[in-house]
Amino acid sequence: NAGVTQTPKFRVLKTGQSMTLLCAQDMNHEYMYWYRQDPGMGLRLIHYSVGEGTTAKGEVPDGYNVSRLKKQNFLLGLESAAPSQTSVYFCASSPLRAAGNSETQYFGPGTRLLVL
Amino acid sequence: AQSVTQLGSHVSVSEGALVLLRCNYSSSVPPYLFWYVQYPNQGLQLLLKYTSAATLVKGINGFEAEFKKSETSFHLTKPSAHMSDAAEYFCAVSLGEGAQKLVFGQGTRLTINP
Numbered sequence: 001n002a003g004v005t006q007t008p009k010f011r012v013l014k015t016g017q018s019m020t021l022l023c024a025q026d027m028n029h030e031y032m033y034w035y036r037q038d039p040g041m042g043l044r045l046i047h048y049s050v051g052e053g054t055t056a057k058g059e060v061p062d063g064y065n066v067s068r069l070k071k072q073n074f075l076l077g078l079e080s081a082a083p084s085q086t087s088v089y090f091c092a093s094s095p096l097r098a099a100g101n102s103e104t105q106y107f108g109p110g111t112r113l114l115v116l
Numbered sequence: 117a118q119s120v121t122q123l124g125s126h127v128s129v130s131e132g133a134l135v136l137l138r139c140n141y142s143s144s145v146p147p148y149l150f151w152y153v154q155y156p157n158q159g160l161q162l163l164l165k166y167t168s169a170a171t172l173v174k175g176i177n178g179f180e181a182e183f184k185k186s187e188t189s190f191h192l193t194k195p196s197a198h199m200s201d202a203a204e205y206f207c208a209v210s211l212g213e214g215a216q217k218l219v220f221g222q223g224t225r226l227t228i229n230p
Binding site for chain 1: 120125150152157158159160161162165206216217218219220221222223
């Protein structure tokens with residue numbers, strides 16, 4: 001199993017350009033997440049999905065859109081990139097939660113994005 | 117609202133010394149707590165998690181953490197540091213509801229001195 005994969009690994013954008021980050025998981029997980037990591041701030045949740053065709057906002061959703069057309073894929077879009085979106089983006093997935101438990105999130109290797 | 121505070125953005129210890137990384141949380145209900153490790157240029161990997169089964173949790177690579185409700189803490193320890201432990205460590209909290217959204221601390225970078 002590849003686990004969670006992310007495409008691309010690194011990208012440079014100019015302000016105003018758009019792009020889509022792709023996350024794929026082969027573990028048949030129900031839940032998927034997009035985080036951004038900035039120095040001194042840990043990881044912050046951008047958007048998440050509890051199943052195919054569903055998405056919801058996280059802590060820092062502004063400037064991003066997501067789609068989950070297939071269970072195994074979760075796309076993160078930037079319609080008009082801004083320098084403040086320079087960050088490392090991580091995708092994660094987790095299985096359905098068993099009652100009285102909390103499931104582990106499995107992370108991809110990250111996408112480093114630089115917006116000039 | 118949940119929050120996590122990691123005391124010390126950088127911790128440096130000698131090889132063979134005790135590792136102690138501090139994490140305090142705030143939550144209105146009993147939380148689920150996690151420690152993740154991030155090696156350079158990699159994603160996050162689960163070290164251990166607390167889900168109310170036992171207050172002392174053992175994880176991978178010799179790490180363990182103790183949940184102390186009275187102190188709202190979940191500190192990470194390892195008796196003897198190894199060079200390969202150099203990484204960034206994140207504490208996270210979840211209420212375990214629905215999509216199990218994680219709230220992360222700021223991270224602590226651990227350096228091991230030879």
